[in-house]
Amino acid sequence: MNYTKNEVLLDVKDVSLRYDKPILRDINFTIRNIVRPGLDQGQVISLIGRSGVGKTQLFRVLAGLIQPDTGTILIGVEQQAVEAGQVGIVPQNYLLFNHRSIYDNLRLAMKHVTLESKEKDALIQDYAVKFDLTEHLKKYPQQLSGGQRQRVSIIQQVLTGNRFILLDEPFSGLDALMIDKVMDLLGRVATLHEWNTLVIVSHDVENSLAISDTAFILAREKDKEGATITETLDLIEMGLAWTPGIRENAHFQQVVSQIKHKI
């Protein structure tokens, strides 16, 4: 596979968080800009851990929504400390306004984008065609299925212009067909711009690994409190990244089963 990993896009250093007990401990990882000749290849990273391990807290820290007790999160090529609003978030209960149409929801997402009104409209129409939403633009969120709402929610974050998008459990509550659709969508979002970086927080080992170039396993170590990164999987080096149909691959299934035993 012909690629290089260049500048740092996300640097998480010594992050810890505690409430009445330690939740996150010594979280350290770096995401670099992957460059593939002839492609706008973005980054897709998974943080995988079992229920209750601290994924949602890490999600909130990475999004700048809560301050960790120690550590720093630097984002973008400029490596600035993360602040709420700089990172697109797709939480489990998608953030859509129910009293506004899908078009208006998307339009609202572009509030701070410096484009003329006509250009914003053209961009929405363009994304709607690209991502199968044209027939839904006039509808209201409640008239859409969960999977369709999720697609709108992801596109909404793309339209804000944020290069980083954090997704909390993007596969939960979706049937197999919808999972394939969201995988396809995420893969396409990741190739819209080389700096686009998707960070998936999930307990779903198989689907998370299938879409990622890198995965970090979040778990508790024996006799230690608080979750930390216990393993890093470089799926590119393992020959398991960027391959459609990878879930059928025997080596991939072996890796999935090993990770399921470790979390």
Ligand SMILES: Nc1ncnc2c1ncn2[C@@H]1O[C@H](COP(=O)(O)OP(=O)(O)OP(=O)(O)O)[C@@H](O)[C@H]1O
């Ligand atoms: N405000 C809080 N005060 C005290 N403890 C909290 C608070 N919020 C979360 N916790 C604890 O932090 C731990 C991690 O919670 P978190 O929601 O991050 O887990 P999770 O991995 O996202 O789980 P799930 O997949 O089930 O949502 C849990 O033990 C939880 O009880």
